[in-house]
Amino acid sequence: MHSIYRPKLFPEHFDLSCCMDVEYAVRLIDAIAAFSESAVISLSLYGEPLLHPHFAAIAAQILNHRNLSVLIETSGITEQPADTEQAVDNAPYFDRLAQVCRDAPPRSNGHLPVYWIVDVDAAGSKTYGAVHQLSDEDAERCLKQAVTFADRLAQVFPKAVWVQMTRMNENEAELEPFYRLWEKREAKPLIQKYDHLCGALPDRRPADISPLKRHPCWHLKRDMSICTDGTVPLCKEDYNRSVVLGNAFTMPLETIWQNGQDFYREQIQSCYKGVCEHCDEYYTYNF
Known part of the structure; x- marks a missing residue:
């Protein structure tokens, strides 16, 4: 999705050139494990990790190293774009990652094996659409999918799932309703500060x-x-x-x-x- 708080770095139409080569990723993970005693690897910087065709394998590779944990920040929109050049099948990743987490020994870095952040950014579909630049129809559908995704995640990965709102002028009025809504659920609310990328994006900070x-x-x-x-x-x-x-x-x-x-x-x-x-x-x- 093209959220207003992210830079436009990727092509309008998703293709696999947007993804890190899996062999390079595996070698990089091994290098990080050797370099750092307690790294948490975040997937991904500004993209959507669930669109990577080898997402689950990459996450599992991280967890092969006892000193590493993985943070997965996602929109929770698991359907792939209609114009994707090649099928991206990550359907088994829930069970696979959950099993890896159950089998994984305690992390030597003191963290959980996996953390999830689901970017929701709103309490209602109208604000969700404004933040993620979606039509009313698409906003209602995608918000429902993101919420369902977060609820399901929280059942599979207990105490490891947060639902995030990036706080902006555009959604400030829904900050309290958002927090109260998610405070009562298994996936917990997380309020993120807006980042204008050193002035590259408009200043949307409420404070x-x-x-x-x-x-x-x-x-x-x-x-x-x-x-x-x-x-x-x-x-x-x-x-x-x-x-x-x-x-x-x-x-x-x-x-x-x-x-x-x-x-x-x-x-x-x-x-x-x-x-x-x-x-x-x-x-x-x-x-």
């Missing part, structure tokens, strides 16, 4: 919650964003790749990480340049 005094970026300190072709931009905000730290398919992750730490050290000296100058995400963090 400015940034600290009074700026500090070095949590994401430069803790995260590595990897695109489907292996390119590693400075961070998730730098979706235009104005700074490329390396390529995770061809370079050691240690080298790429050190390249990023040079920018973090600059921020310790209160030097914020490029996309960092107008960033409003430096004080947020994931795991």
